[in-house]
Amino acid sequence: MLELKTPREIEAMRVTGAFIAELLDDLARRAEPGVNLLDLEHRARQLIAQRGAQSCYWDYAPSFGRGPFRNVICLSVNDAVLHGLPHDYSLRDSDLLSMDIAVSIDGWAADSARSVIVGVPRAEDERLIEATERALAAGIAAALPGNRLGDISAAIGAVAADYGFSVNTEFGGHGIGRTMHEDPHVSNVGRAGRGPRLQPGLTLALEPWFAHSTDRIIYDDDGWTIRSADGSRTAHSEHTIAITDGAPVVLTCSEHVAASAR
Structure with missing residues (x-):
């Protein structure tokens, strides 16, 4: 069942989304060679507590994970792309770090992910991140009232194909x-014109993620961290959006950016 939100409820989600954007900005600035993943986890905990927000990840125990999840952010490095458990690892020059976080404020959740390069970038990693960001933008652009859910998936998948990346359909x-x-x-790939019709008030988290040379995944022994099956690097971009009567609204951006877009 698809739940449609009222304009007031969407504004409440925008507050949560702006906080997430600021948190990811903070962690991205801190992601330098020598910084430990656990330092980033504890910084995220600190910011969440200061804001009076609630982590959507803490104690999360879905069927695909070895729950409960006892962290507030997923931190995935290089060939890890989803659900990376923060652990004792110090970032190295040219690492590709994907950060994914969801929190709730006053009962309304938002979810966002961002991939960044630590230190000196590799051209192939910049291109991989670019592909996820452009796929996300294409998916958002297709999120128009009257379109179908498959139009979003098809738009994301088309960008992946343009870059030569295959798409995993499990997540x-x-x-x-x-x-x-x-x-x-x-899904991050699909057929245009298929699926439920998009209606104002529908809120979605769109999250294209690609691996450099495979669409197959494997799990770490921790039961959570998902990696590319061939060890190639990965990237992940995500925004929470709202379908409106006109253009879609990105809810997981900073308040000053959101204000300028109104």
């Missing part, structure tokens, strides 16, 4: 609102 985007995961599932 993708999702509905979001009162909880982190709501209906519908949003």
